[in-house]
Structures are given as C-alpha cells and as structure tokens.
Amino acid sequence: MSSSQINPPPRLLMGPGPINADPRVLRAMSAQLVGQYDPSMTGYMNEVMELYRGVFKTTNDATLLVDGTSRAGIEAALISLIEPGAKVLVPIFGRFGHLLKEIAVRAGAEVAVREKAWGQVFTPEEIEQAILEEQPALLALVQGDTSTTMNQPLQDIGAICRAHGVLFYTDVTASLAGNEFRADDWGIDAVTAGLQKCLGGPSGSAPISLSERAVQVIRSRRHVEEGIADGTQGRGRRIASNYFDLAMILDYWGPQRLNHHTEATSMLYGARECARLLLEEGIDAAITRHQLHGAAMLAGVQGLGLNVFGDIAHKMNNVVAVHIPDGIDGDAARQAMLEDFGIEIGTSFGPLHGKVWRIGTMGYNARKDAVLLTLAALEQVLRAGGADLTPGGGVGAATEVYQDATAQGSPR
Amino acid sequence: MSSSQINPPPRLLMGPGPINADPRVLRAMSAQLVGQYDPSMTGYMNEVMELYRGVFKTTNDATLLVDGTSRAGIEAALISLIEPGAKVLVPIFGRFGHLLKEIAVRAGAEVAVREKAWGQVFTPEEIEQAILEEQPALLALVQGDTSTTMNQPLQDIGAICRAHGVLFYTDVTASLAGNEFRADDWGIDAVTAGLQKCLGGPSGSAPISLSERAVQVIRSRRHVEEGIADGTQGRGRRIASNYFDLAMILDYWGPQRLNHHTEATSMLYGARECARLLLEEGIDAAITRHQLHGAAMLAGVQGLGLNVFGDIAHKMNNVVAVHIPDGIDGDAARQAMLEDFGIEIGTSFGPLHGKVWRIGTMGYNARKDAVLLTLAALEQVLRAGGADLTPGGGVGAATEVYQDATAQGSPR
Known part of the structure; x- marks a missing residue:
C-alpha cells in the first residue's frame, strides 16, 4: 500500500477528550531517546515522580507512570490491590463505574455495586451506608465520569474509608487538573489518571499514586521475575498480571531499578511536560481557568436554547452534556461541525446514546477563542438543522461570563 | 521542585535496545492529535493494520497495535489465548523465555518448559519431541532473545504445531526487521513486537498479528463491556484482563469501532512511521543492512581481541555479546563509554550478569559510522583499562567487512 507522511487535518477537539495536545508537550516528545538506565533517564523518572506528587497533591513515594492509556492505570491499581475473592464496592454513576466493576470482576473480586441514575452523584452518607452493608476491602469510585459529566465529591469519602478499614481507590482521568483533587487531604490510597484530558497530552501514559497502606498490600504480593530473580518474594497471592504488577513496577521506578518493561521514553517526556506546564500555571489557577471556560460554555449552550443534561451543581468544570434538540439529527450535526468547521464535539454511550452531545473545555482547549468558535459554529449548524x-445567543451569553469575570478580576 | 525543559544528552545507543529513534519517527509523533473516531484517525488505524501486515509478512486481518510496551503485547496475546488450566509449552533459551513462562503461569496455564543453556537454541526435533511429550494447547517461543543474542529458527516450527493441533505464539520484539520473519509462511498464529529495536522507534506500542485460528479462540471468549453492551457475548471463559482483552481490542480496531481504550495517538503515529520507513527501505534490504553492520561489529569486537559469547551461527544480526576481558571492570568501562564518548553499550542479566557486554547495531543505528565510532571508543576504553x-584492530576488521561488501556490491 502507499501511505503518506503523517498529516492529520487541523481539528479543534471540543469533545470529552482526547483534546488537542499542548504544542509544548508534543515538542517535548520529539526529544531524542536515551538508554533506560542512563543517569539522565533515571533522573527524568525521578523528576516525573516528584512532579506528579505535586499534581496529585501527595507526598506518596509511590508516584509514577504506568505505560499504557488511562485504562492501563486503572487495571494496574485494581489487579495489584485486589486479591481474588476480596470484596470490592463500586458505586456506579456512569460508564466508567461499570468499567471499574468489570475490571474488579476480572481481577477475581466479589463485587458489590450501588447505582445512581446517570446525571447524579452519591452522597457520603450513601457510600458509608453501602460500606456498612458490604464490608468491602476496597472502595473503587470514579471522580469525574465523562459519560455523564458528573463530578463525584470525594473529600469526605477517605475519612469514611479509614474509619471502616477500607482501601480507597479513585480514577481521576477526566477530572484531574480541571477540578479540585487532593490525594493526601482526602485520604486516597490509590489514584490513577491519563494525560488526554485536562493535562493536555496524548493518551498513552497513566500517572498513578499509591499511599503507604496501598504499597504495603502490593509489596505483600511481590514476586520477582525469573531470569532476574533476587531471592526475595512476598507471601501474598501473586498478582495475576506481569505487566500491571505494581510491586515489580515499583522496583523498576525505585532505587533498586530492577528491570521490568522498557519505559516508554517519549510518553514519559510528554507526561513530564504535562505536569511541568500544570505546575508552572499553578493547579489552582488551572482549575479556575477550567471553571471560567466551563461556565462560559455552559452559559453559551443555554444561550443557544439547549437543555443541559444532569445535575449542574455536580457537573465537572471541563465538560457539559446537552440534549440534542427535537428535530435535529445528532450525528449529522456533529458531522457538519467536524467537516465544515473542523470542530469535534462528542457523542454519548449507553443510556444517553443518541440523546445528548458532550462538549468539553479542557486542558489546552480551555480557552476563550475555542469556546466562542465552538458556540459560533454550533449556532450555524443548529440553524441549518431547523x-x-x-442569533448570537450562544456567543453573547458566553461573552457575558467573560466580561463578568474580567470585571471581578478573575484570571484569564 | 524546579525542572527544566527536556534536554536529554546526546547519546549513541549501541546496547541491546532501546536505540536512538529515527528522527523521522519523532517528527511523525509531533503531529497534532485528532479525535479517536475522526475519519482521519480511523483511516490511520486502517493504514497501520495494512502496514504491519507488510512488516509481519501476513495477510491476517487481525493486525493492530496494543497500547503499551512490547511486554504489553506479549501479555495481551498470552492472556487472550490461554484459558486457565490450558497446557502451554515454553522452550526457554534466555530471559524472555522465562518471561513468557511467567506470564503464562499468571494467566493460569499449566506450563511445561524445556531449557537450553544460554547461548544455544532449540532444534525443530527437540521442540517436536517436547510437543509430543507435553501435548500443549499453545507453544510460546521467543524468536530473538537479547539476553543471549540468540535467534531461534522458527521456519519449521509452525508446520510441527499445525500437525499436532498446537497454537504457535512468538515474540519477535528483538529480531523483527533485522532478521528474517514470515508470519504466514512459517505458520505463526500470534506474533507480537515492539518499536524500540530494529524498527527505530520508541518503546510504548506493541504491534501484534493474529491468525484466523487465533482469532477464533479469542472471539469465543468475547464479553462486551457493561455500559456499552450490545447483547452479543461469547461462550468461552472470559479473558482475565480488560485492557489486554484482544476480543474487545479487535472490536475497537474493526469496522464496529466499539469503544475500548482511547488509542494512544502519538504512539500510533510513531508506529505508523516505523513501518513506513521499513517498507520504503524494503524488508529484505533492511535485513541485509543489519547483516552487514552486525558482521562488521562482530569482526570489529573480535579484532579488538574480545571473545564472542554463544553460538555465533545462531546469533541475531543486530546484537553481539562479548566476554568482558579478565582484569577489566565491566561497569567502569561501560561508564567510560557513556560519559567520555556518549556511547551506550549494554550490561547483562541473570547468569551472564557481570560476564558479558551486549553491543547492538539495530534500526537507525545499524550504520557504518555508528559501528566504527563504537569500536574506536571501545579500543580507547579497553586500552585505558589495561x-x-x-591498535586499530577493531576499526580495521570492521572496515574490511565493509570493503568486502562493497567489492561484492552489497547495499550500503
């Protein structure tokens, strides 16, 4: 076959992620490789650990990257923490709760679930009640679920888990850097993320952080690979995956530098730059920026007469779901957005499929021009659809949000 | 903490991999992202499938990328093909045979092994005998094992497997594109690779190809994720990993485009460029190039008076192991190569640790200047070590190989 030099069309990615990568991240990724035990490489690995401690707001030593997409981070955490037969509680409020359940089941857990209608979140009382009823070893709970746009409040859950001796895992792929998250203050034992949402990078690297409690569980299951064995083995049941064996991955990232996989160097360069950009901006400033542009997009879609899906009080800053108006062909409209205006907005899964669009304002694309262009194009497409x-209702409403913010002295 | 813009030191990576990425691969990876269902993205995915059919020399539909390092590809193949309790035969002739065994054990297989001393390979007769004795469902066999530099002949193994109803999996991460490989002609049912050796890319993407027989086994274990379920489920035992569930990954890469992970777009751009470069050069030409520069390096290290480890007749083209001379501190010499000359050569694992160095000539670095620089620097370091x-024995011997090749009209 003949194929040409890579030349993707210019797109403004305003869906639920992935979004456009920050050009500085792509530049970092174009740096030449070094060997995996080169002092510069192990130095970069140590820097990545320290940078992501800042991103997750933690002092956890065990803060590193899993080499795969955000889903790889989820599976590494769950399969390493869950011994077969252990009880796991998964409160589900969207697609990614189902995913946590699915991965926990495959890891051999006895999984109990609680479910909320899509568009709602759990109260701490509901989660504590479920913990009392189920007595799980682990609570697995998504923070931001792009399938519904909801942001599950986590700040009170860690204390509940500690009080009942439950490990607390959360997936913050969709929410991190666009919404508040504090691993230590909130008592999180394990947290995983990805780069392709508010961090402004490509999919393919999964930052993870583990509390000392979580590390103890994982270390008890340590078994060193044959061919490089060093004689020290844990007593717990061996983790069912080699690639996601966090005990081995910790040995690779730790001072021992025991060989496991070959670190994905270019992705590590990218993950490092994502964290550097975020910490340079300041996490609080980045969250404020996502709040501002998310509020502008929310006002804008409402100004276009669209009805917003779900509990707006618990919506993530960085994505909004709107009902597709009666009489509008949702897929044709998305196609017109893409083909005529070069702007991608998102479709939906499961119970929302065909009913709502999802529009993101995240990472590099949490910007005024991106918001206003999207609203201007959407107005044209909606009008063409009947x-x-x-006229101007979307851009006008968003502009008011920006003017109010400027009057109040908000950044950007 | 303060961290600087990425700026790795210039290194010539002449170890067993990873090696320097081809600059054209890094340029491809710096292209901006598109959405995961953008027609340009699904078009690139289809191109990648077709390009890797060329690389693996196969017509297998099921030819795609697993999002992780080469080890992720191995685990995806084994965990998807092996039902718990199934018998798996692993002939081990180096570290990566141990890894295949380890992953198969974790996948729940009953694993039988045969072992060769490091530096040797198996005969087809030995493998057939082991198959007769063990009656496995799957044979898992590395082609090139960098830990020993050996290249296991595979061309007769597929027919043996077919005759006995055994599925045949091989890992070609270290050998592909530098040594002959023919998935279809050799009767391979599943093959996995990585980019960081002779393909000239970074670690982080694992090309894989599956025969129709392998796909049938995997499809029988298909279970669609909750939250996006479509009602069709397989009857086989569910694959123990979500991330490595090739039935789901096939649905994502297939015309159905059923959402699984978010494809690692930048790594896909890189994998695509690796294959384009290889097919543009021509696989046979690339193998000839690796033969030439491997022969020059072999002659060169011998010209420096170093003894080569293992069965040279079965050495991979792209890497050579040499005994560290008596009286030389192996780690100090490697450190001098790196710090004084900017050249990385490799240490070793397991029974060879501290006894041999491994020197690669692969991918972008299978070049005359890289070979001669490495030999020139190594001469200085060896002499300084006593x-x-x-004098000039290494470069001289390599130069003779190049002159002979030029006289015979060999390419490059």
Missing part, C-alpha cells in the same frame, strides 16, 4: 434560536 | 590489544 432549530429556532436567538 | 587490555593488551592491536
């Missing part, structure tokens, strides 16, 4: 709307 | 050697 919607009855106020 | 070795008794012929």
Whole structure:
C-alpha cells in the first residue's frame, strides 16, 4: 500500500477528550531517546515522580507512570490491590463505574455495586451506608465520569474509608487538573489518571499514586521475575498480571531499578511536560481557568436554547452534556461541525446514546477563542438543522461570563 | 521542585535496545492529535493494520497495535489465548523465555518448559519431541532473545504445531526487521513486537498479528463491556484482563469501532512511521543492512581481541555479546563509554550478569559510522583499562567487512 507522511487535518477537539495536545508537550516528545538506565533517564523518572506528587497533591513515594492509556492505570491499581475473592464496592454513576466493576470482576473480586441514575452523584452518607452493608476491602469510585459529566465529591469519602478499614481507590482521568483533587487531604490510597484530558497530552501514559497502606498490600504480593530473580518474594497471592504488577513496577521506578518493561521514553517526556506546564500555571489557577471556560460554555449552550443534561451543581468544570434538540439529527450535526468547521464535539454511550452531545473545555482547549468558535459554529449548524434560536445567543451569553469575570478580576 | 525543559544528552545507543529513534519517527509523533473516531484517525488505524501486515509478512486481518510496551503485547496475546488450566509449552533459551513462562503461569496455564543453556537454541526435533511429550494447547517461543543474542529458527516450527493441533505464539520484539520473519509462511498464529529495536522507534506500542485460528479462540471468549453492551457475548471463559482483552481490542480496531481504550495517538503515529520507513527501505534490504553492520561489529569486537559469547551461527544480526576481558571492570568501562564518548553499550542479566557486554547495531543505528565510532571508543576504553590489544584492530576488521561488501556490491 502507499501511505503518506503523517498529516492529520487541523481539528479543534471540543469533545470529552482526547483534546488537542499542548504544542509544548508534543515538542517535548520529539526529544531524542536515551538508554533506560542512563543517569539522565533515571533522573527524568525521578523528576516525573516528584512532579506528579505535586499534581496529585501527595507526598506518596509511590508516584509514577504506568505505560499504557488511562485504562492501563486503572487495571494496574485494581489487579495489584485486589486479591481474588476480596470484596470490592463500586458505586456506579456512569460508564466508567461499570468499567471499574468489570475490571474488579476480572481481577477475581466479589463485587458489590450501588447505582445512581446517570446525571447524579452519591452522597457520603450513601457510600458509608453501602460500606456498612458490604464490608468491602476496597472502595473503587470514579471522580469525574465523562459519560455523564458528573463530578463525584470525594473529600469526605477517605475519612469514611479509614474509619471502616477500607482501601480507597479513585480514577481521576477526566477530572484531574480541571477540578479540585487532593490525594493526601482526602485520604486516597490509590489514584490513577491519563494525560488526554485536562493535562493536555496524548493518551498513552497513566500517572498513578499509591499511599503507604496501598504499597504495603502490593509489596505483600511481590514476586520477582525469573531470569532476574533476587531471592526475595512476598507471601501474598501473586498478582495475576506481569505487566500491571505494581510491586515489580515499583522496583523498576525505585532505587533498586530492577528491570521490568522498557519505559516508554517519549510518553514519559510528554507526561513530564504535562505536569511541568500544570505546575508552572499553578493547579489552582488551572482549575479556575477550567471553571471560567466551563461556565462560559455552559452559559453559551443555554444561550443557544439547549437543555443541559444532569445535575449542574455536580457537573465537572471541563465538560457539559446537552440534549440534542427535537428535530435535529445528532450525528449529522456533529458531522457538519467536524467537516465544515473542523470542530469535534462528542457523542454519548449507553443510556444517553443518541440523546445528548458532550462538549468539553479542557486542558489546552480551555480557552476563550475555542469556546466562542465552538458556540459560533454550533449556532450555524443548529440553524441549518431547523432549530429556532436567538442569533448570537450562544456567543453573547458566553461573552457575558467573560466580561463578568474580567470585571471581578478573575484570571484569564 | 524546579525542572527544566527536556534536554536529554546526546547519546549513541549501541546496547541491546532501546536505540536512538529515527528522527523521522519523532517528527511523525509531533503531529497534532485528532479525535479517536475522526475519519482521519480511523483511516490511520486502517493504514497501520495494512502496514504491519507488510512488516509481519501476513495477510491476517487481525493486525493492530496494543497500547503499551512490547511486554504489553506479549501479555495481551498470552492472556487472550490461554484459558486457565490450558497446557502451554515454553522452550526457554534466555530471559524472555522465562518471561513468557511467567506470564503464562499468571494467566493460569499449566506450563511445561524445556531449557537450553544460554547461548544455544532449540532444534525443530527437540521442540517436536517436547510437543509430543507435553501435548500443549499453545507453544510460546521467543524468536530473538537479547539476553543471549540468540535467534531461534522458527521456519519449521509452525508446520510441527499445525500437525499436532498446537497454537504457535512468538515474540519477535528483538529480531523483527533485522532478521528474517514470515508470519504466514512459517505458520505463526500470534506474533507480537515492539518499536524500540530494529524498527527505530520508541518503546510504548506493541504491534501484534493474529491468525484466523487465533482469532477464533479469542472471539469465543468475547464479553462486551457493561455500559456499552450490545447483547452479543461469547461462550468461552472470559479473558482475565480488560485492557489486554484482544476480543474487545479487535472490536475497537474493526469496522464496529466499539469503544475500548482511547488509542494512544502519538504512539500510533510513531508506529505508523516505523513501518513506513521499513517498507520504503524494503524488508529484505533492511535485513541485509543489519547483516552487514552486525558482521562488521562482530569482526570489529573480535579484532579488538574480545571473545564472542554463544553460538555465533545462531546469533541475531543486530546484537553481539562479548566476554568482558579478565582484569577489566565491566561497569567502569561501560561508564567510560557513556560519559567520555556518549556511547551506550549494554550490561547483562541473570547468569551472564557481570560476564558479558551486549553491543547492538539495530534500526537507525545499524550504520557504518555508528559501528566504527563504537569500536574506536571501545579500543580507547579497553586500552585505558589495561587490555593488551592491536591498535586499530577493531576499526580495521570492521572496515574490511565493509570493503568486502562493497567489492561484492552489497547495499550500503
């Protein structure tokens, strides 16, 4: 076959992620490789650990990257923490709760679930009640679930888990850097993420952080690979995956530098730059920026007469779901956005499939021009589809949000 | 903490891999992202499938990327093909045979092994005998094992497997593109690789190809993720990993485009460019190039008076292991190569640790200047360490190989 030099079309990615990578991240990724035990490489690995401690707001030693997409981080955490037969509680409020359940089941857990209708979140009382009823060893709970746009409050859950001797795992792929997250203050034992949402990088690297409690569980299951064995083995049941065996991955990232996989150097360069950019901006400033542009997009879609899906009080800053208006062909409209305006907005899964669009304002694309262009294009597409709307209603409403923010002295 | 813009030191990576990425691969990876269902992205995915059919010399539909390092590809193949309790035969002739065994054990297989002393390979007769004795469902066999530099002949093994109803899996991470490999002609049911050796890319993406027989086994274990379920489920035992569930990954890469992970776009761009470069050069030409520069390096290290480890007749083209001379501190010499000359050569694992160095000539670094620079620097380091050697003996012997090749009209 003949194939050409890579030349993707210019797109403004305003869906639920992935979004456009920050050009500085792509530049970092174009740096030449070094060997995996080169002092510069192990130095970069140590820097990545320290940078992501800042990103996750933790002092956890065990803060590193899993080499795969965000889902790889989830599976590494769950399969390493869950011994077969252990009880796991998964409160589900969207697609990614189902995913946590699915991965826990495959890891051999006895999984109990609680479910919320899509568009709602759990109260701490509901989660504590479920813990009392189920007596799990581990609670697995998504923070931001892009399938519903909801942001599950986590700040009170860690204390509940500690009080009942439960390990607390959360997936913050969709929410991190766009919404508040504090691993230590909130009593998180294990947290995983990805780069492709508010961190402004490509998919393919999964930052993870583990508390000392979590590390103890994982270390008890340590078994060194044959061919490089050093004679020290844990007593716990061996982790069912080699690639996701966090005990081995910790030995690779730790001072021992015991060989496991060959670190994905270019992705590590990218993950490092994502964290550097975030910490340079300041996490609080980045969250404020996502709040601002998320509020502008929310006002804008409402200004176009669209009805917002779900409990707005618990919506993530960085994504909004809107009902597809009656009479509008949702897929044709998304296609027109993409083909005529070069802008991607998102479709939906499961119970929302065909009913809502999801529009993101995250990472590099949490910007005024990106918000206003999206609203301007969406107005044209909706009008062409026959919607009855106020000309300029979307851009106007968003602009008011920006003007109010400027009047109040908000950043950006 | 303060961290600087990425700026790795210039290194010539002449170890067993990873090696320097081809600059054209890094440029491809710096392209901006598109959405995961953008027609340009699904087009690139289809191109990648077709390109790697060329690389693996196969017509297998099921040819795609696993998002992780080469080890992720191995685990995806084994965990998807092996039902718990199934018998797996692993002939081990180096570290990566141990790894295949380890992953198969974790996948729940009953694993039988045969072992060769490091530096040797198996005959087809030995493998057939082991198959007759063990009656496995799957044979898992490394092609090139960098730990020993050996290249296991595979061309007769597929027919033996077919005759006995055994599935045949091989890992070609270290050998592909530098040594002959023919998935279809050799009757391979599943093959996995990585980019960081002769393909000239970074670690982090694992090309894989599956025969129709392998796909049938995997499809029988298909279970769609909750939250996006479509009602069709297989009857086989569910694969113990979500991330490595090739039935789901096939649905993502297939016309159905059923969402699984978010494809690691930058790594896909890189993997695509690796294959384009290889097919542009021509696989046979690339193998000839690796033969030439491997022969020059072999002659060169011998010209420096170093003894080569293992069965040279079965050495991979792209890496050579040499005994560290008596009186030379192996780690100090490697450190001098790196710090004084910017050249990385490799240490060793397991029974060879501290006894041999491994020197690679692969991918972008299978080049005359890289070979001669490495030999020139090694001569200086050996002499400084007190070795008794012929001045210019390494570069001279390599140069003779190049002159002979030029006289015979060999490419490059």
